[in-house]
Amino acid sequence: MSNSDTQWSADGKEIPFVEQHTKTKHLLTEQYVADLIYTIYRAGQYGGVRNFTIIDGFCGGGIYNDRESDNIWFGSPIRLINSVEEGYLKSGRTYPLNVKFIFIDKKKEHLECLKNITMSQAELEDLSDGNQHTVKTEFGDLILECEFINDEFENKVDYCVFQSENRKGHSLFILDPYGWSDVSMASFRKINSLKKSEIIYTFMVDFIKRFFYRSKWKARKTFTKVLETDGYFDIDHFRNLDTFGEQAQFRNNFMKLLRDKGNASRIMTFAMMPNNNDRVLYYLFHICSHLRALEVMKDGSWKFNNLNYQYHYDIYGFGFKAALFYEDNQLDLKLDINQDSQTACINKLITDLDKIIHNNPDGILFKDLCNQTMELNPATRQQYFEYLNFLREAKEIEVIRKGKKTNSQKLENGDIIKMSRQPTLFDMRGYIS
Template sequence: MSSPATWSIEPHTQAKHDLLRFYLNAWFPILSSGRNQHVIFLDGFAGPGIYTGGEPGSPIIALETLIRHSHFPRMSQTEFTFIFIEKDPSCYQSLKDQLADFWSLSGGKPNNIYVHSINDEFRNVAEQIATSALGTLAPTLAFIDPFGWSGVPMTTIRDLLSSRKCEVLFNFAYDSVNRFVGEEAPSVAHHFAELFGTTGTEYQDASRLAADDRKVFLRDLYVDKLREVGGFSFVKPFEVINQSRGRTAYFLVFGTRNPTGFDRMKGAMWRVDPEYGCRYSGEEDNQLSLFSRAPQLSPLKAALRDRFAGSTIVVKRLEEYVVEETDYTTTHYKRVLKELEDEGLMSCVSGRKKRGTYPPGAVLHFEP
């Protein structure tokens, strides 16, 4: 029996879609405001475009985020290409139907938007695009969201997104990987070697670890390989818990070569997880709280003191450290700096006109 074309959405899937939507909301205007005349969004496992409750799938979310963006009227000089890949025939047909309905309800497709729906496997299409582009692909965000761990080689991601302005949001299906990572059968081991981009079987070391250590090991291995093999300078995972099963479903792993894109994605993660910016647990969905979930900034405060104790540093360099080497964003560090200054642990030496402000050129001194 064939699988149904649509299925019900789960809370952790909704969280994944929220993260994608939040990032695209920042990504589209940033890319279209520069010299980029062509921008690509690629969905490697596009699905049917809708869930049984009527919730939109990722292709519709991406299109909707663009055309309903308040800045979209100013993006008329940029061509937006959407590539939706789906290998299942029934899901593909459903996707085509949903796209037709979407444009009908939206009053037609804008002239600067191009949509290509492809009934094939992600790997096949990605390799074809990589071969034709030869490292010159237009700025691209590839959302790669497989159901398991096969058909998504690290080398394919590397070759497809080798251009400097390309980024990836990858669903590292930890729950599925964890169940099979110790399997030594060649048919399985081959796919894991491709997934991690390894020539050996170092991933099998995970099977000898306790549950929590195994999760960290596999997560870090994929993150490291996305840097080393994939070629992305900045990589960050976001853990997503399946609350109904009480365990980690997957890590959404973002890779980019651009610190601004990295900061914006971390901002999107903080919107999904307002306390720590790194994990969706689902617990907050079932709680009625009188208190908002505020960012927990004490780890950043401790990190700044440890890193810069006894040092004098320009704010711009401190900001680079926060963006590139911590879980925090440019929206967080100034609140922490004010606390440190109020407590006498940091002072501003020069470069500002008003206390409590920290412009990029201001010079700060941290007490030992």
């Protein structure tokens, strides 16, 4: 919930209207959590992660009015709970899954609305008492617990990190703050210190456009202190963040800040903007430490091809680039993530993968190839399969599995990718459709 004007009354009689970009964010997060549970809970012969801790640091009242459908729209707390159940049931596993949700909001009336009104409307009122509840399913037991905390998220970061660490397993922090000062860089470091943690973080750009590049902005020192931005945003390089180049430079610098100061291992971002409009509403940052989590998020982004996600090449936060670089290259750097972009995505893989394969004549593990390139393009794991299978069919590469060549269409992390001993005489890439 990124708007400080968004309010809920304790009795649920006053609830806000949901904005389209908020719905977009809810749908993507909901899909991601279901896919994440399905992927890492069901992994392996005897199962994967069995304990999850999910923290919604700015949960709000959890319910909206939807102008589009003239109905109610559930917010992130309800969608998180439902998506966990969806992922669990989809996995078909029979061993218990234990999930604790921590919902935090600084306004008491918001939590009262969530606990007493929203949970009831979603038929989840049993979870409002703060106790563990076991849901018996056709497969096994799903153990759910909800904790409600009335406080500033910053005041509870240490507690949330302790809970996640003590419960072990996997943790996910949903951070959709009211303003830039609600999540400090120190908090990012604490969360990223956990071995298996992820963050989905929303950063509103409108605030930055209105205030940050005014030389007399009184809160500049506080901004610099809270987010530790000294040396990352030179106001002489920006005017009003209305051009593609300035937006791209700002986004790249913020990603670099998260890598350098927030100890973020992997980052994927989306620029969320209205249809047929280059005005960025906010940036959505997915921060994780494990490759598989990044791959799952990519899969989800392609599923919502009717929503206006945009991926920008060369905005990774690995180094500083000037706004002029992005202005000069913007036609090559922008890509709508939809099915029409399949060819453009594969073409980006040509750039990312071919050089690495050529530079490793003795071969490179498929896992290492993904580790080196997965943040540099919007391609999913399946699209990696498709491109590498194309190269193999063209006799440009070989795939070695356990010492023998394999023709399996589904590659494994331990497979070795190497140049073929008899490469084709022609470049077949132009025939990729």
